[in-house]
Amino acid sequence: MTAGADVVVVGAGIIGSSISYQLARRRIGVIAVDKGEGPAEGSTGASSSICRCRYTNPEVVRLAFYGQKALGDSSRFTGLAETIAHLHRVGEILMTGETREKVERDAARLLAQGVDAETLGPEDVTRLFPAVSNCAEPLDMSGDVDHVCRPGEAFLYEPGGGYADPVGANQDLIEAARARGGDVRFKSQVVDVLREGERVTGVKLADGTSISAGLVINAAGPWCNVLNSIAGADIRWTLTPTRIQTVYRPWPESLGQLPIGLDVTTGTYFRPESAGQQIMVGSVTAEDEQEIIADPDNFKRVPDADFTQLKLAAFHHRIPSLEPRGQVTGIAGLYTINREDVHPIVGPSGVDGFWVANGFSGHGFKLAPAIGSMVAQAISGERIEFDTDIPIDFFSVDREPIDVSVKSVLA
């Protein structure tokens, strides 16, 4: 048995690292253990890391907004003189084809939570982003229906929306935790959860050593079900590791800077990558969130040819002057989708001394700063700078499913 900690966090992805940092900030002894060789080998490394705030639920809007504030002021948030990751606030535009009245209602909902939000008309889209078509006519991807472009009535715009380097942000939180006395260890796989009677008392690692702890937190991303099962936690939520694909292609400087786009009318999202020299294109449809993976260590890491072709065709429709040239690449990673309401479960698991922070679906990156804060506030009772005011119970394991307009990344 090695020396113990107040808390052992299993997983040092963006969620485990955020929790560890927030605990260390409050002088709570924390050891995070991760089976990977280094940061962000799980879902976090594949993340598109888009930080936007329009969700169905006001609490989720606010949690996303806290994430944006923290990442947008990364040095002050982490206490590090310099951070690797920064929030690139390129703005985010939501293209749904909805009426102006509906978009204005959405903007008002965001403004009520403190988020900067505007309703753009079609001519505003053209003025701000000349390369972007303002079409709102749904695109039939079968090719059976002729498409005639029709300008949308209105578009929701979040000027503060942005993205950050996910691996850098993960590394920053690890460094921040270590700077406050937290211990983050890689090549340390948890193979068992230790108990005395009904109470969890620590973890056993693959190298045969053990770490004792008053509390063990499962932040194992898509591997969470394995750990919950070892710990005897009977989680009634359906958390599925799910393969998610993204495609990259070059972006010509001559077309100007792109915002982040959530292009619901074509079923895609896009954002700049590599300081604007590339564009990443992904999916916003529930149909593209169905490929459940049995073993998170073993799945196809590159996108399928038909996915690539369809998403690029949709992107070309959105950017009509884009020439079809340049090398196309891509990656696939895993969402851990909570099939009941696409929101995470966070807090006590029902097993004494064992908590969960699982099921982040498509929005764990942006929520991570707030999740660390929620968990650390619940453990310490202490509220400090950058903390969220949403209590941990909002995502409790015992809650009823949260009402969402759609069970996808757009929830």
Ligand SMILES: Cc1cc2nc3c(=O)[nH]c(=O)nc-3n(C[C@H](O)[C@H](O)[C@H](O)COP(=O)(O)OP(=O)(O)OC[C@H]3O[C@@H](n4cnc5c(N)ncnc54)[C@H](O)[C@@H]3O)c2cc1C
């Ligand atoms: C393609 C893609 C695009 C995405 N885009 C966005 C986006 O635009 N915006 C957004 O907010 N979110 C996005 N997400 C979601 C977000 O990235 C995830 O919700 C988030 O990264 C989950 O972080 P995590 O720490 O829970 O999981 P992970 O990053 O997977 O970390 C879990 C860690 O646990 C470790 N581990 C597992 N089992 C054990 C064990 N037994 N012992 C020790 N260590 C263990 C693993 O090695 C891993 O490092 C995206 C995800 C993907 C895949």
